[in-house]
Amino acid sequence: MLRLLSFTLFLAIWWIAALLVGGAKLPSPPAVLQVMIAEASSGALFLHLGATLARVALAFTLAMSLGSAIGYLMGRVKLADRLGDPWLILLLNLPALVVIVLAYIWAGLTEAAAIAAIAINKLPTAIVTLREGTRALDRSLDEMASVFAMPRWRAFRHVVLPQLAPYIAASARSGLSLVWKIVLVAELLGRPNGVGFEIGVAFQLFDTPRLLAYSLTFAAVVLVIETLLVQPFEARANRWRPRAA
Amino acid sequence: MRLEVEITGKTFRSAAGGTHEVLAPVRFALQSGEVGVLIGPSGCGKSTMLRIILGLDHDFAGRITRPPEARIGMVFQEPRLLPWRSVEQNVRLAAPDVADAKLAELFKILELEAHRNHYPGELSLGLARRVALARAFAVEPDILVLDEPLASLDDALAGRLRDEIATLVASRPVMTLLVTHSLDDAVRLGDRLFFLSPRPARIVAEVPIPIPRDRRGEAEIAAIKAGLAQRTQGDRTERDVS
Numbered sequence: 001m002l003r004l005l006s007f008t009l010f011l012a013i014w015w016i017a018a019l020l021v022g023g024a025k026l027p028s029p030p031a032v033l034q035v036m037i038a039e040a041s042s043g044a045l046f047l048h049l050g051a052t053l054a055r056v057a058l059a060f061t062l063a064m065s066l067g068s069a070i071g072y073l074m075g076r077v078k079l080a081d082r083l084g085d086p087w088l089i090l091l092l093n094l095p096a097l098v099v100i101v102l103a104y105i106w107a108g109l110t111e112a113a114a115i116a117a118i119a120i121n122k123l124p125t126a127i128v129t130l131r132e133g134t135r136a137l138d139r140s141l142d143e144m145a146s147v148f149a150m151p152r153w154r155a156f157r158h159v160v161l162p163q164l165a166p167y168i169a170a171s172a173r174s175g176l177s178l179v180w181k182i183v184l185v186a187e188l189l190g191r192p193n194g195v196g197f198e199i200g201v202a203f204q205l206f207d208t209p210r211l212l213a214y215s216l217t218f219a220a221v222v223l224v225i226e227t228l229l230v231q232p233f234e235a236r237a238n239r240w241r242p243r244a245a
Numbered sequence: 246m247r248l249e250v251e252i253t254g255k256t257f258r259s260a261a262g263g264t265h266e267v268l269a270p271v272r273f274a275l276q277s278g279e280v281g282v283l284i285g286p287s288g289c290g291k292s293t294m295l296r297i298i299l300g301l302d303h304d305f306a307g308r309i310t311r312p313p314e315a316r317i318g319m320v321f322q323e324p325r326l327l328p329w330r331s332v333e334q335n336v337r338l339a340a341p342d343v344a345d346a347k348l349a350e351l352f353k354i355l356e357l358e359a360h361r362n363h364y365p366g367e368l369s370l371g372l373a374r375r376v377a378l379a380r381a382f383a384v385e386p387d388i389l390v391l392d393e394p395l396a397s398l399d400d401a402l403a404g405r406l407r408d409e410i411a412t413l414v415a416s417r418p419v420m421t422l423l424v425t426h427s428l429d430d431a432v433r434l435g436d437r438l439f440f441l442s443p444r445p446a447r448i449v450a451e452v453p454i455p456i457p458r459d460r461r462g463e464a465e466i467a468a469i470k471a472g473l474a475q476r477t478q479g480d481r482t483e484r485d486v487s
Contacts, residue, residue, distance in 0.1 A: 143301050144325045147317055148339040148384060158338050162329040240329040240364045 027209040035213040044198075045217060052183055052194040053221065055111075059118035060179050064172060066119075067126025072164075074127065075134020084127075091124035100186050109190040121182050122175045129174075133167030165237035173230050180222055246277040246315065246387055248420055250298055252307035255290075255445075267293050268305070269447035273439055277387070280414060280421040280458070282431040285441030291424045292322070294446065295392055298422070311388065318386030318419075320394045324373040326365040332376050333361045340383035351379045354409060371402050378406075382413050389414070389421045395430060407433060415459065432469050433461070450476070 011029055018028040039045035074081040074088075100117040107113035137160060145155040187196025195218045202211035255268035267290045275281045283291055296302040298309055299317065326335050336351075337343065352358050355375040365373055374394060381389060394410065395403040411434055414421055425431055431438050438452040452473065456465055 140321070140323070140325055141327065143296075144319070144321065146301060147299050147319045147390075148380075149317070150338065154338065154341075158330060158334075159327060162327070240366065 025208065027212065031209050032212045032216065035209045036217060039210075039213060045214070048193055048195050048198050048214070049217060049221065051191075052187065052196065052218070055115055055118065055183050055187070055194065056176075056179050059115045059183065060122065060175060062115070063119040063122035063179070064126055064168075064175060067123045067171070067175075068130045068164075068168065070123075071127040071130025072134050075131040075137075081131070088124055088127055091120070092128070096121045096182050096185060100182070100189055104190045111191075114186045114191055118179055118182050118186055122179050125178065126171045126175055129167050129171040130164065133164045137163050162237070162240075166234075169230070169234040169237055172233070173226075176222075176225070176230065180218075184218075246312055246420060247310075248275045248298075248315075248388060248422075249308075249310040250274065250294075251309070252294065252297060252305055254307070255293060255297065255302075255305040257304075266445040268297075269442075269445040270307075271446065271448055273448060273451065275420050275422065275437075277420050278418045280423060280434055280436045282423045282425060282435035282438045283441060284425060284428065284431050284438060285446060286443050287426060289441050289444050290446035291441065292392065295390060295422075295424060299390065315387040316384055317388050317390065318381035318384045319390045320374070320377045320381045320392060322392045322396060324365070324370075324377040326373060326376055326380075328365050331362050331364055332357060332368070335365065335376060336380045336383045339380045340385075343383045343385075348379075348383060351382055354412065355379050371398055371406070374398065374406065375409075378410065378413070385417065386419055389419050391421065391423045393424055393426070395425070395427070403430075410434065411458065428470060428473065429466075432466050432473070434458070438473075452476075 014026075015029055018026045023031060036045065070084065074084050099120050100114075103113040103117035103120075107116070141159050141163075142155075145159045150159070183194070184196035184199060187194035188200040191197055195214050198214045199211055202208070202214065250271065250273050252268055252271045254266065254270060256264045256266050258264050271294065273281065283294070285291055293302065297305050298311075299319065300309070326332075327338070330338065333348070336348065349358075352361065355378060357372070357375055357379060360368060360372060360376075365376065368376065378394065381391075391410070395406055398406065407430060414434070421434075423431070423434055432454070436454055436458065438450075438454065439448050440450040440452070441447070442449045454461075454469060456469075461469075
């Protein structure tokens with residue numbers, strides 16, 4: 001209910017602002033909706049949205065799985081931490097634009113280059129979060145698992161993984177928002193489709209309704225994924241915690 | 246089955262760089278069906294000794310001989326349950342082969358039936374200790390290790406839980422190692438008592454209790470305790486003289 005109210009307020013402010021500055025700079029909500037419907041009925045909206053979502057899914061999965069594995073290793077093994085740390089700092093501070101441009105130069109304007117560039121941008125934050133989580137693991141529970149001779153996989157699944165779950169959820173959430181932002185840049189610079197490409201076209205034509213139509217649909221999809229996937233996972237991972245009164 | 250402990254020494258390096266001796270040479274052995282009790286002042290190195298015996302700490306001089314196939318059941322000082330798994334899951338994860346009937350019986354003895362589906366965060370310390378006991382017994386251990394299982398419980402509860410431990414230990418042939426600082430617990434549950442010195446720990450005295458556990462009434466227990474008190478007093482006067 002409160003969410004709906006806050007959304008209505010957002011629409012109202014937008015509408016008023018549109019009336020004040022004029023339709024060329026900020027089109028009103030109905031104007032944008034009209035473009036959305038037109039793009040949707042031609043199928044272009046779904047094509048571009050689909051292309052972007054596929055890239056996000058691939059890059060995100062790649063970065064999360066690789067980053068989690070490396071982060072866990074660096075949290076557990078001191079040598080890996082020492083060896084990996086300088087690389088990690090380098091990657092963390094490398095601007096996204098540099099990675100994307102270099103990827104396109106070295107690997108050509110290809111799908112693989114785009115996905116790799118997006119994944120590389122997300123990778124270091126996933127590593128850092130999971131390394132922190134691994135460092136915070138409760139040693140006394142490891143000892144318990146070892147005394148009771150729990151097989152490795154069972155101990156990992158029931159002793160280690162639940163402790164890492166909040167870190168994985170945090171990493172997924174921050175990672176998803178990062179990937180959403182970077183995927184558009186990668187598309188703008190070197191892909192012939194996707195929301196980023198469309199926004200680039202709209203920018204060249206100064207077509208604000210089109211620009212808003214694409215970015216708002218995109219934002220809506222992000223919101224849906226967040227509420228339907230990320231938040232339930234977090235709630236499940238924290239089920240055992242005594243609820244705050 | 247036999248457990249032989251031969252520790253010739255254990256030192257650890259502190260952050261400041263100095264070395265500290267935690268354990269002096271310690272030697273003892275336990276047979277199947279026996280309850281050995283390690284009694285000593287807190288901080289004397291009992292927990293270090295346990296970690297070595299359990300194979301959690303390999304950085305020591307000496308040798309631990311125990312059958313490699315021996316199953317270990319352990320009750321830690323803190324219950325060490327998995328907070329994200331229910332009481333029943335906690336037990337089953339440690340003892341995946343436990344039969345339903347056996348589990349039901351354990352939960353009945355330990356009065357945990359009503360708490361099967363609770364999470365450890367919802368339990369009192371006394372209940373969590375009982376879950377830890379249930380877990381240790383559910384694995385049907387060959388070696389049972391109890392590290393201060395009754396510490397920080399009120400007397401009435403500690404007494405009941407001690408009786409439950411006695412029942413469970415008597416119910417199957419298991420080699421038990423109990424660590425405690427309570428002479429009362431030691432005399433009621435133990436077959437052989439090992440008195441430890443302050444750090445670095447060594448065994449000051451090894452006292453067998455010849456009366457079988459199930460035949461010790463209050464009178465016998467009082468007599469054993471009196472004997473032990475005399476003995477320690479004797480030691481003290483001896484030391485004063487010398």
